[in-house]
Amino acid sequence: MAPPQKSDQEVAAEFTSYYLQRATTEFAEDLDKVRAADDFKNDALRILVGALQQGTAMFSPEEQRRIVTAAARTDTKP
Template sequence: MATEHSNESQPKEDQPLPQAESTPVEEDKEQAASHSNEERAAEDFGSRYLRQVTADFADDIEKLRTASDFKESSVPVLIQALKEGAANFTEKEKREMMDQGRGIPSE
């Protein structure tokens, strides 16, 4: 007497195999990559902004630098003050400027 073997546990040839779901580790990697891309974009904008500002205000910066009361300890304060100007732009404005390759609008 022949018994039939059950093939229920084996996928049928015409059915697709189940797809593996992403693991928490993969999701963490994706979030980390997205976060680092955002950080990189912010750094790129900040660098571009600082280059543009120093170019646009080169004469004024030179006057500050050569003033009799300007000290070496004033350099970090000046740099920080220039960098803080980037905070005047929204994230959307920063992205648009970077995407369009315009850099920073000069006045």
């Protein structure tokens, strides 16, 4: 039996988490350089995270659902 389909809000939340995880992995060195800068303040972290989150807007709800579904399949493989 197939699991119940997730709501658009659930998919969007999972996609945002997945997207941020991938972005921070891909840009880890660059993000470390930004965080190490002399003028980087703690409140800048919120701005940085918000800027990264805006990247999710490039993906339609259908694309987000497809990516979340594919990622879930990959995560459950032995």
